[in-house]
Amino acid sequence: MxxxxxxxxxxxxxxxxxxxxxxxxxxxxxxxxxxxxxxxxxxxxxxxxxxDIGAARLRNNSSRTVGVIVPNLVNSFFTEFLAGVERVMGEDDRVVLLANSQDDPRRQEEILQRFRGHGVDGVILCPAAGTDPDLPARMRRWGLPVVQSLREIGRDATDYAGADYIEGVRLAVQHLVGLGRRRIAFLSVSARTSAREERLAGFARALAETGATDAGIVEADLTWEGAAHSAAEVLALRSRPEAVLCFNDVLAAGLMLGLRRAGLEPGRDMGVVGLDDLPLAELTYPPLTSVAMDPAGIGVAAARLLARRLADAGAPVERSILAPRLVVRESSGSDAG
CATH class of the missing domain: 1.10.260.40 (lambda repressor-like DNA-binding domains)
Incomplete structure (x- = not known):
């Protein structure tokens, strides 16, 4: 009973x-x-x-739920990002529904339709690669508030929370050049997104500012083994790099594994720097120099923007960009210990 x-x-x-x-x-x-x-x-x-959330929903015409869509769960960046979102939404007595688009626009569309069916009050979206540029406008027609985060479709089309990728890359390149490593390659994911564009724009700008040499751009799958296999391509570049700046810490950790398999010592034979500064950065061998992007802080910022949008649908579009911070360890070739 x-x-x-x-x-x-x-x-x-x-x-x-x-x-x-x-x-x-x-x-x-x-x-x-x-x-x-x-x-x-x-x-x-x-x-x-x-x-009784159901009764509260009937009284307030609100589900007290928000949806969060991320492109993958390989990168623990998104776990920390979600923790930041939940911290804010918990204070607002809302439940967070997490979904993984697997960087597939069709899957992302299916998730959005399910979220609509469940009556979520709003969505924090990290758009999948290849997302239709009209999506923000469609969501407005649905009456579904959205905040884009980490990636975006159409600048200023919606509220946005992210990090200053261009400044983060500049910090990394300046550090490497300061260590005497002037031939620098970039290890990127293959997905064409605003995050990739900003990192590459920052790379080109930083090379121009420092006078460093572009040793080439290599693409890798966002998997540990895919990043490890990329070491062969890095070593085959016409101008062999003295250092590699990586799109994120996952690629950096995999690259270092690949370099060791090739008989090279990261940090001694080739500098490696990541972007994100996840907990794994201290656990790699050698410990990874990385640029801290504060995923939890970005999650907090995205959630606050969504809470603001839910309270005032007509508020002007706002951007929240967090400043990066260089964390120096042994992988770049510095004597951090």
Whole structure:
């Protein structure tokens, strides 16, 4: 037999407070005194109270859910990004639905239609490579608020949260040149996205500013083994590089594995720098010099932009760009330890 749902009135009666006070506690309002909040929360725990989200949805015409679409789950960047999103949305009493587009626009479309069917209040989207440029306009016609993050289709078409990739690449190239490594190659993913374009634009600009030599661009699949196999192409470049700047830490870690298989020592025979500074950067051998992009911070920024958009649909488009930070370790050839 199904147990009857505990109500706010029952919690209020046992806690000795008003129903309105219990409602404020449930909604995490700062208007409730700490001792009262603690007492009410203890009663809710004792009674196993669960908020009736369905009823709240009917009252407010809101599902209290938002969708997040990322292009892959190979890169732990997106795990940290999601943690930032959930931190903000949890404070707003919303549930986050995560979906992986696998960088496929058709799969992305299917996910969006499922999100619409579930009545999500808004979406944080990292667009799949090859996404139709008309998608932001279509989502506006659907009445579905969207914030793009990390990648974007059409500059200023929607709110956007990301990092300054151009500055991040500049920091990396300046560091390598400062170590005397002037022939620099770039290891990129193959997916044509705004993130790739910005990194390559930053690479060209940084080479021009420092006078370093472009040793070539190599593309690799975003997998550990794909990145490892790219080492052969890097070593076959006509102007053998003294260092390689990688699109992200996943490619950098794989490249270093490939270099060691070829009998070279990353950091000694060839400098390697990543972009992201994920936790794995400290676990690679040697530890990876990388440019910190703060994925959790970007997630927080994207969620705040979406919360703002949900509160005011007519607000002007806003961009939140986080500044990068170089984290020096041994892989670039520096004496970091």
């Amino acid at each position: 199904q147990r009857k749902r505990v109500t706010l009135d029952e919690v209020a009666r046992i806690a000795g407070v008003s129903r309105a006070t219990v409602s404020l506690v449930v909604r995490k309002s700062p208007l409730v005194a700490d001792h009262t909040r603690e007492k009410v929360e203890q009663v809710m725990a004792d009674l196993d109270y669960v908020r």
